[in-house]
Amino acid sequence: MLEVKGLRKVYRSGRREVEALRDLTFTVAEGELVCLVGPSGCGKTTLLRCIAGLLEPTSGEVTVGDKSGLAIVFQEYGRSLFPWLTVRDNVDLPLRQKKVARARRRELVAEALTAVGLDGTESAYPWQLSGGMQQRVAIARAVAYEPSILLMDEPFAAVDAQTRADLEDLVRSLWQRLGVTILFVTHDIDEAVYLGQRVLMLSASPTVVQDELAVDLPAERDQLHTRADPRFAALRTRVYAQIQAAKARTGTASGAAGELSSADR
């Protein structure tokens, strides 16, 4: 589970200060799948980096149920896998670092690769696989780690639409079968509504949680029927309206903050 309380992040460069995150408070309960959407440049990445411990927040706190149990999947699959390691070793390395026993590691790696549909690619190198498959490896690595929370930072923004639909269904099914807690960041409203149990909408920078929406769609979702469901349309319209409202309220600071947070990566 994850608890974010009064999170604030101010970037300083010289005398210039840019407030990227103003005051963020939310929780993700054990076993929940929460999607975060917001206008571009709203500091989604900054937020995720603060949660992952890659960035020190200016104030506020982040509590992760079990600190060692945090896994992350980045958008840039091609740059987040170790090109000198095989698929198996890529999944295995974090487990070795976590000091999981060898036999258990072998089990976890095999299970995770099966779960994402990558049986038989253990000995391949990531660069021998397609983009979608590489992202599956990154997901397998995260799942094998048995995290108390899985962070996904726009993981499907760089794959083609077909692959994207498959991967969305994969995340839903992994979440249902393995009971992982997932915080899924996206800029795609449809994706957020399709995947999440709950959607958190962020304001433009300096960022606060603008609104929150429980997605009351049936648990069994599929690309064809769910997306055609009138309830789906109603929900996405609501999220869309909120995001538009957030954009309209944008001061001049938001652009600069967005720039800074992306330059910081």
Next chain:
Amino acid sequence: MTGVLRRLLLIVGLPAALIVTWYAASANSENFYAPPLRQILAAFADTWTPERLRADVLPSLARLGAGYLLAGLIGIAAGVAIGASPRLRAAAEPVLEFFRAVPPPVLVPVIMLFAGIGNGMKVIVIVSGCVWPVLLNTVEGVRSTDSVLSDTTRAYGITGVARLRHLLLPAASPRIVAGLRQALSIAIILMVISEMFAASNGLGFTIVQFQRSFAIPEMWSGIILLGLLGFGLSELFRLAEHFALAWYHGLRDAQRRS
């Protein structure tokens, strides 16, 4: 089959043509300094006997190996330290570029002053020349480690020594190998030069001795041996690189295709 034959012909063709040309052109040479190749080859067989190889080539290779290895270790260690710390890098980079620009052979007399004329001096000379390409390439390699990969490693709690072993060194390895390749040819040059200044054995020493005693065919045979040695070492290096960096070449090919 014919494909293999053609490739073999392509590889051996030019060297064979050059040897034949040299052989034919020098066959009736009266020039004392450019004796016929026939004579040089005969001298080669007579000069480089197993005892000679043991007495002169082996010490040279040992010094080369020691100096090269040491330069590699120092270069990689210092390079990782400097590459991983922006502050250290800003402070050290201009100095490093300066040292790199100093031609190592001019240091030989200076190094002789404090290191004497023994094996230690020769190893120091080799290290002083070889360490720079390794060091500067390692710095660059570590510095350009992918930021997303670096974040991934940190997010999974891979820090400290594990980070060095699983991230920084492999990520920098293509650059490190490039530095080591440059260093290899420098090492051979410095091995010979250090032996020419002051030595009682070694390849460089022997070649200079032949030259001073007007044993010209023997001198040429020594030069040929040096060439063969350099060729052999660089082939060995290529083989090692082929295995160590197989992932890197694969990755580059994949990126080129897409």
